[in-house]
Amino acid sequence: DAAITIDGVSKQYEGEGGTTTALREISLSVSSGEFVTVLGPSGCGKTTLLRLVSGLESPTDGDITVAGKLVQVPDPNRGTVFQAYHLFPWLTVRENVAFGLVEQGVPDAERQDRVQEMLEVIGLSNFADAYPKELSGGMKQRVGLARALAVDPDILLMDEPFGSVDMQTRRQLQHELIHIWRDTDKTVLFVTHDIEEAVALSDRIVVMSGTPGCVQATVSVAESRP
Numbered sequence: 001d002a003a004i005t006i007d008g009v010s011k012q013y014e015g016e017g018g019t020t021t022a023l024r025e026i027s028l029s030v031s032s033g034e035f036v037t038v039l040g041p042s043g044c045g046k047t048t049l050l051r052l053v054s055g056l057e058s059p060t061d062g063d064i065t066v067a068g069k070l071v072q073v074p075d076p077n078r079g080t081v082f083q084a085y086h087l088f089p090w091l092t093v094r095e096n097v098a099f100g101l102v103e104q105g106v107p108d109a110e111r112q113d114r115v116q117e118m119l120e121v122i123g124l125s126n127f128a129d130a131y132p133k134e135l136s137g138g139m140k141q142r143v144g145l146a147r148a149l150a151v152d153p154d155i156l157l158m159d160e161p162f163g164s165v166d167m168q169t170r171r172q173l174q175h176e177l178i179h180i181w182r183d184t185d186k187t188v189l190f191v192t193h194d195i196e197e198a199v200a201l202s203d204r205i206v207v208m209s210g211t212p213g214c215v216q217a218t219v220s221v222a223e224s225r226p
């Protein structure tokens with residue numbers, strides 16, 4: 001069964017200099033529990049695609065459904081991890097991770113348990129009361145991931161989440177993500193311009209062309225993964 005369906009989606013931006021086509025007739029279906037990576041050069045529309053699936057923006061043409069429902073507004077059941085950490089600098093690690101749970105109105109005691117569990121999953125229990133500026137890039141990425149996972153989303157949308165860290169940390173985070181994904185059975189739509197990362201992580205890679213982006217190929221990689 002399809003967790004995400006993207007059907008003939010195009011996106012144009014109107015600006016001072018005229019119209020920019022960011023996506024052209026993208027169609028793509030992601031099965032429940034599948035890890036799909038969208039791979040393509042900078043500017044091909046990957047970020048735009050994730051923003052549309054997350055409901056932050058609307059397509060100019062075509063339809064996107066998540067769990068059978070038309071995407072129209074942002075929904076906390078889709079956990080989103082962005083490229084730049086987007087942590088709240090005035091909140092501690094604990095408060096950042098708790099953010100979505102507060103929004104959802106999860107009761108205090110349950111929320112604290114859930115946050116503690118997430119901090120253990122990402123290995124940052126000792127940094128619960130630290131502020132983002134006291135953390136390394138890799139640690140900030142982990143907090144971003146924990147914040148997205150805290151609400152137990154069915155679908156995880158990730159926009160170059162490891163883009164801002166060094167290669168060794170990147171490998172480590174990829175490894176951790178695969179473990180989390182295997183343990184939780186989530187559907188993941190992951191965006192990157194790094195082919196090695198795409199191969200290391202995915203069941204399937206969807207390759208997008210240059211500007212304006214459309215799907216060029218889709219490649220299964222699950223068999224080749226260790």
Ligand code: ADP
Pocket residue numbers: 042043046047048051
């Ligand atoms: P990436 O690093 O994935 O190429 P960018 O840094 O180019 O992404 O863009 C990040 C966000 O900034 C996009 O999701 C989009 O909303 C916005 N953005 C990108 N290009 C433009 C533009 N030409 N005009 C206005 N906003 C833009």
Ligand code: ADP
Pocket residue numbers: 013014015020021022040041042043044045046047048049211
């Ligand atoms: P990618 O994530 O693959 O780098 P983006 O989705 O950020 O690509 O951008 C795709 C194209 O759409 C680029 O040409 C970018 O400049 C343009 N774009 C993205 N967001 C906006 C925006 N808000 N306004 C105008 N143009 C945008």
